[in-house]
Amino acid sequence: MAPVSQHVRESLQEIFGDRVRTDRVERKMYSFDIGTMPRLVKPVVPAGLAGAAVRPQSEAEVVALLELASRLSVAVVPRGWATSGYGGVLPRAGAVVADMSGMNRILALDHANMTVTVEPSAIWQDIDRELAKDGLTLRLYPSSTPSSGAAGWLAQGGAGFGSFEYGTFKENVVSARVVLPGGQVREFAGSDLERYVADAEGITGVITQLTFRIRALEPEVHHLFAFPDARSLAMMLADVSRAELPLWSVTFLNPASVSLKKQLPHRHGHPYEEAHPHVEPQLPESYLAVVAYPESRMPEIDERLEEIVRIHGGIDLGPEAAEHEWEMRFSPIRLKRIGPSLVPTEVVVPLESLADVLAEIDARIRQPFILEGMHAKGDRIVLLGFIPHDERLFAFNLAFALSLSVIRIAKQHGGSAYSTGLYFRREAQSVLGPERV
Ligand SMILES: Cc1cc2nc3c(=O)[nH]c(=O)nc-3n(C[C@H](O)[C@H](O)[C@H](O)COP(=O)(O)OP(=O)(O)OC[C@H]3O[C@@H](n4cnc5c(N)ncnc54)[C@H](O)[C@@H]3O)c2cc1C
Missing domain, CATH: 3.30.465.10 (Uridine Diphospho-n-acetylenolpyruvylglucosamine Reductase; domain 3)
Incomplete structure (x- = not known):
């Protein structure tokens, strides 16, 4: 795909000066996000090589860009930091990518x-x-x-x-x-x-x-609880919700996630890791829930939470393990070191079907499935799954199809895909509802 025409390029340069790129290498770099699209999937996703990339620094420049795009019938795709991973920032062939990262104040x-x-x-x-x-x-x-x-x-x-x-x-x-x-x-x-x-x-x-x-901002308490199986975890979450405990954050991981984290290879030669050798605490390979709330709410929460966790066979793994999991909360894809690639999938399911959804995923996805969950207001559960894989293999194409199987399982239990993006655009009805689509 060629870059935008000379007329479009010159018009963009009038707005952005040297913050316009039309050389092939930069256009290619702006045609990716954090995800990897398998070769067999590419032909069915309407994305291509960008025609140009520009980097606005003010609203006035964005206005000028969209006026120009409308006048010259050029497509524009906004791009933030490209971490969304489901194709939301991928340009259709010839589109202008508006790299918004310069507007960050x-x-x-x-x-x-x-x-x-x-x-x-x-x-x-x-x-x-x-x-x-x-x-x-x-x-x-x-x-x-x-x-x-x-x-x-x-x-x-x-x-x-x-x-x-x-x-x-x-x-x-x-x-x-x-x-x-x-x-x-x-x-x-x-x-x-x-x-x-x-x-x-x-x-x-x-x-x-x-x-x-x-x-x-208040001092915060973090707990890490282990549960024998998915059903006990789901029942604990349901009781927490029924008891209206004023928690701030509730997230969880599955046994495969704990087990694979233990196998993470050390990053030899990485200056930070050499200076701060990382030691994973010996966590049980079971369902783990991470709970956080402000210290000021301890009198309303502590005893009741402890009781609910105990009733469902949960064990408190202690403050050291809890603080470790809390500190690692921004590193969900460090498991990529095992991959070397990850096939992501993400769905939202009602809490009442969580145990059934997890059982069905276990039965149908016969690959290591790393699962991180978030309990959101209104008893909606977000499940983010990663299958470690290798994008250089043909089988990567097949593993990618499993992400659709997880969405199918979620929908059968009253859930939906998490978001759209070009990959899951056909899920727009279930994500947004027919009226918004
Ligand atoms: C390790 C990791 C962890 C993550 N954790 C979470 C999580 O906990 N919860 C969650 O929901 N998501 C999560 N994500 C997904 C993603 O990080 C979030 O959706 C994030 O907020 C996207 O921000 P971004 O700046 O990277 O947007 P981008 O990926 O650049 O863009 C996302 C979408 O927004 C549009 N967009 C960007 N900027 C603008 C703009 N200025 N105007 C209009 N549209 C715009 C893009 O066109 C695209 O469709 C995670 C991703 C990674 C890689």
Whole structure:
């Protein structure tokens, strides 16, 4: 695929100066995200080589870009930090990729209303560091916090640490400024924001600013519990929900995940790991739940939580193991070192069918299946699964199909795919509902 025409390139240069790229190598680099698309899948995904990449630094530049694109009939694809992995940032052949990573500032803190306003690609970790200086923190964040941005999470949709109390990110966004495809700027809030901007993968416009709710920073308690099987874990989660324990975050992993982490090879020669040799605590290979809440809530939670865990055969693995798992919460894909590739799949299921879904995944996916789960407000459970594999092998194509099997299992139990992106665009009905599609 050739780059954009000379006329388009020159028009882009008038807006962006030297922040326009049309050489083949850069266009190729902007035609990937963090995932690996198997060779057999490529022909059925409408993605190709970008025609150009530009790097806006202001809303005015985004407006100029979209006016130009509309006038010259050029497709534009917004790209944050490209960590979403399901093809949301992949351009169709010849499209202009708008690399929004240059717009990453934290703009304003509103103490009275407990909100923060940021540019679209402000990175979660940077935002949280800034908030901490004022005794504040994020209500929720994804496990990609060190490397992903705010608008990407709104546009891709999703749950993270803190979703037990605060739900999905979109439920915490007050407003977003969006440049629409013709170049008009509109501020979205409330149900319009949830309907047209959230989960839309950037197809309804380019977000240039967003304001969302934050909370007070408090010392936090972390627990790590082991359960004999998936059913006991699911029953514990149901009881926690029924008892309305004011927890902040509840996540879990499966035995395969614990077992594979123990086999992780040491990264010889890696300067950080050589200086800080990493020792995994001896965790049991069972279902593990990680629970977090502010220390101030201990009197309401501690005894009741302990009792619920005990009733369902759970064991508290102690503070040292809990702190270790908590510290490792931003490294879910370190298991890639075993792969060397990972086939990802992600679904949302109702809590009441969690045990059945996990049993069926175990029975039908006859490969090591690393599973991380998040319990979100409203008893929705997000299941993120990885199958370690090797993208150089033909069998990688077949393993990729298993991600669709997991989505099928979820749907049979009242669930859906997690998000769309080009890979799962056919799941848009189940993710967004027919009206929003
Ligand atoms: C290790 C790891 C852990 C993760 N953990 C979680 C998790 O816990 N929960 C979760 O939900 N997800 C998770 N993700 C997925 C991903 O990190 C999040 O969705 C993230 O917030 C995306 O941010 P990004 O800046 O990388 O967006 P990108 O991947 O760049 O973009 C995502 C989508 O948003 C659109 N977009 C980006 N910027 C804009 C903009 N300015 N305007 C309009 N549309 C835009 C893109 O077109 C694309 O469709 C994880 C990913 C990895 C690799």
